[in-house]
Amino acid sequence: MTKHFVRVLADVDCDWEGLPPTYRLYVNDELFAERTWVWNDDFYLKEDIQIEAEPGDYQIKYELVPPNLAELIVTKPAVQVGTATVSDQGLVRISNESQ
DSSP states (O other): OOOEEEEEEEEEEEEEOSSOOEEEEEETTEEEEEEEOOOOTTOOEEEEEEEEEOSEEEEEEEEEESSOOEEEEEEEEEEEESSEEEOTTOEEEEOSSOO
16 A cells, blocks of 8 residues: 655643653654653644554554653644544544545
């Protein structure tokens, strides 16, 4: 099967206290990124998730690395490039149609 390139953007914000929290971003079970959140309350990230894969379903998942006093808030996931859809829960569905 042919692989398709998909680019998903999502807004990521973090409410935290104490030591800066670390979070991980997975697509299915593959680790895509690990970051330590060092920004203040007035800042959020535009997470750029680039996937090159065969048509199918791919789950984007965020997890905070313990210990932490934090809440990670992920909103507005949207496909920017490619023939795919993404749900508010981070399920990316790459279609078999060509671009």
